[in-house]
Amino acid sequence: MRTQVGIIGAGPAGLLLSHLLHLEGVDSVVLESRSREYVERRVRAGVCEQPTVELLREVGLADRLDREGLPHHGFSLRFDREDHRIALTDLTGGSITVYGQQEIVKDLIAARLAAGGDIRFGVTGAAVHDVETDRPRIAFDGGELECDVVAGCDGFHGTSRGTVPAGVLKTFDHVYPFAWLGLLAKAEPSHEELIYTNHERGFALHSMRSPEVTRLYLQVDPGERIEDWSDNRIWDELHHRLATDDGFELREGPVIEKSITPMRGFVAEPMRHGRLFLAGDAAHIVPPTGAKGMNLAVADVLVLSRALSALLHKGRTDLVESYSDTCLRRVWRAEHFSNHMTTMLHRASDVDDYQHRLQLSQLRYTATSTAAATSLAENYVGLPF
Template structure:
């Protein structure tokens, strides 16, 4: 079998890349080890930056997003028992949209299948070879048949634990954080119209939502936390304590999902090896505090789609040669912002009083200085594509 671009991974990065390439007349095949049902139901991020929303609209993928997405024009920083709203619309003239990653994936899969896209789920034993000049992806299909897919290039969009990053030896930059998030998805109507980031003496908490009926909430916990030690009642009690503020109420309801997620920063440099190009979590991980993971993946493939189109359609190699450096500028900006939000909002596990005072000082400055609030709003809502130098 032959195609121009072999794409490993059917998450937002791989699926959007396939869609963008198809619009430019470039063929691709998407390979995914999981089932279609699994990738469509896998709950992940829910915040779309302004440039992400604009891109999805531009390429015809925003019909349901515009109908069901929840636009937000700000967030609240809650500390010392008080709310302080960061008004994105006033500060930078744009906002974000809450729309679950799994919903983006559903929209992408539907669009690719509607347009005749080649998506192959439940493949196994995927291997990569010939990455220097003649890539071959070998895999076993759902019926147990072995295949070889010959490509001009390979896009590794298969996440942190996928095979693509392991196909070469990039330089790895990593940081582990001394805390994790205990997250729940609850069937409870949101009581606040925007996200709330709370810094409390007992630890960080995040109040968010996925729909008018579903809330998504998080608590800072130690990385070795066993989710079974946290009953639903204990979680709701702790959320009530950390999110407490005058006039704020917290709806409780059945917990639909519960899990603990560790926090780390990882960057692989370079994001290219011969004719293999990494995108999304295969190349970088950010702590979730800055809401950058899926948005970075989408930014990567926007750059990659243009670069591959120029290369495959016209033989112009300038875009592919610049791909890694171009993407890494945005990646490191997002890493810094995510690190900054994380360090400002999470309570140090050793109870360091000096760090605690620094956090409160930074929070007070951020909500009282228009310049500081603008910097937060600018980064949170998403820097314009091509605007990172």
């Protein structure tokens, strides 16, 4: 097989890159190891920044998002058993939209297939070769794809990043001393906006995926097993951590899914080696507290699509040469913001009362200072692409 851009991974990064390249008149083939059913059903992020929503509208991918997505103009910081609203729109003029990552994936797959795009599911054994030449190739079980450029959009555990020689790639890794237990429940959300809670027993988050489905999270130790957390135990802990003095009532419902996810920050530099370009989770991971993961992937592939169009249509190399530096500026800003949100809201087991008082001081300052609240809101809504 032959194409201009070989894309490994059919998540938001790979699929959106393929769509953006199509709009630029650049051919691509997407190779995905999982089945279509799997990638359309896996539950991931649910918060779209303002720039992400605007881009999806601009490229014709927001019809269902605009019908079914849930625009939010603020969120609550909950501490001292009381809500303190961060008014996103009032402070910044922007907002976020709750719309599941799997729904964006469904929209992208439908759009690519309707346009004659080539997405190959169930492709195993993918390995990248010859990226230091102008004819890289992707070998896989049963075939090979020759291309001008390879885009590694295959996530943190994919094979693309391992193609870059150890002497070239520098990695920065921070593992947080806690994890998130996530619960998806068929229950009407208990609040119209997200609630980020700092509690002496650990962080909790109230979110949603639709008017009928609630997404909830609890901070737990990384060594916890999901088998040790019965539904009743999870609900009891959520009730305890989310309680307020004004009588907040948490609605319960049948549990659809539950899992435990470790938290880490990770960045690989550079995001390019020869004709291989890394994007999304293949290049960086952020803790989910700041809701930046999927949005960073969108920002990466927007920069990459423009760079590859200039390279393949006009022979320009300036944008591909600056791709890594351009993306990493945004990545490190997101890493810092996500770390700030995480350390402000979570209580590690080794944090003493002194440190907890510092957390509460930061929360109180953020909730009462227009300048501090605006900075938080600006980063949360998303900096312009």
